[in-house]
Amino acid sequence: xxxxxxxxxxxxxxxxxxxxxxxxxxxxxxxxxxxxxxxxxxxxxxxxxxxxxxxxxxxxxxxxxxxxxxxxxxxxxxxxxxxxxxxxxxxxxxxxxxxxxxxxxxxxxxxxxxxxxxxxxxxxxxxxxxxxxxxxxxxxxxxx
Amino acid sequence: xxxxxxxxxxxxxxxxxxxxxxxxxxxxxxxxxxxxxxxxxxxxxxxxxxxxxxxxxxxxxxxxxxxxxxxxxxxxxxxxxxxxxxxxx
Numbered sequence: 001x002x003x004x005x006x007x008x009x010x011x012x013x014x015x016x017x018x019x020x021x022x023x024x025x026x027x028x029x030x031x032x033x034x035x036x037x038x039x040x041x042x043x044x045x046x047x048x049x050x051x052x053x054x055x056x057x058x059x060x061x062x063x064x065x066x067x068x069x070x071x072x073x074x075x076x077x078x079x080x081x082x083x084x085x086x087x088x089x090x091x092x093x094x095x096x097x098x099x100x101x102x103x104x105x106x107x108x109x110x111x112x113x114x115x116x117x118x119x120x121x122x123x124x125x126x127x128x129x130x131x132x133x134x135x136x137x138x139x140x141x142x143x144x
Numbered sequence: 145x146x147x148x149x150x151x152x153x154x155x156x157x158x159x160x161x162x163x164x165x166x167x168x169x170x171x172x173x174x175x176x177x178x179x180x181x182x183x184x185x186x187x188x189x190x191x192x193x194x195x196x197x198x199x200x201x202x203x204x205x206x207x208x209x210x211x212x213x214x215x216x217x218x219x220x221x222x223x224x225x226x227x228x229x230x231x232x233x
Contacts, residue, residue, distance in 0.1 A: 001185050004157055008145055010147055015149045015153040015194075016153055018153060018190065019155075022186075023160045025183070026159075026164055027160075029180065030167050035175055038176065042182065046160075046186050049190070050190050053190045057193050057194075057196065060146075069202075071205055071209075075189065075205075078212055079189070080184065082212075085220075086182055086219050086220070090175055090223060092227060096226070100172075100173075110213070132167055134196040
């Protein structure tokens with residue numbers, strides 16, 4: 001009986017940790033100042049949170065139905081493989097479109113080719129806006 | 145204990161999804177909205193898995209893996225469209 005109590009505690013801890021990590025990743029995506037900072041939250045925090053929740057589900061179904069369930073591990077591995085690829089492609093897209101960035105964030109790396117970065121080698125800095133304190137901010141156009 | 149943890153985690157995931165929708169609405173550029181959509185599908189996978197935990201069924205697992213694969217492919221397609229102006233060259 002004490003085995004089930006321990007496993008239940010582990011599952012509850014994994015669920016709450018996953019929820020907190022996913023919440024933190026989305027909060028970072030809402031709250032940070034420019035796109036390249038906003039990219040950090042979902043690609044790391046949210047992925048770890050989803051991994052925790054899927055492993056909790058795997059443990060629960062393994063213990064309650066008394067057979068090994070590895071299907072959730074499949075989703076976990078798929079997400080852990082695809083999240084860095086998505087982050088890389090999104091960062092390349094942001095560099096290509098010359099998004100506004102906060103001056104602390106470094107813009108483009110000179111080793112990139114022209115087709116990755118666009119025409120000018122240095123993206124132009126601009127003062128970043130807070131997400132909801134400047135609602136009247138002019139909508140930045142796409143500069144090709 | 146498990147029900148309480150599940151309710152706390154569901155609340156946090158729903159709050160995270162509402163923040164993603166807010167960023168999707170106010171995002172100043174197209175990659176911001178794309179990042180918000182990407183995070184939204186990842187959070188919806190967690191929501192579906194926790195629905196399966198709540199109802200004690202394994203029925204929703206296929207929906208979760210389908211959302212994972214289609215979300216990755218669609219994000220890649222939109223990224224390539226924004227980068228090159230074409231998806232399959």
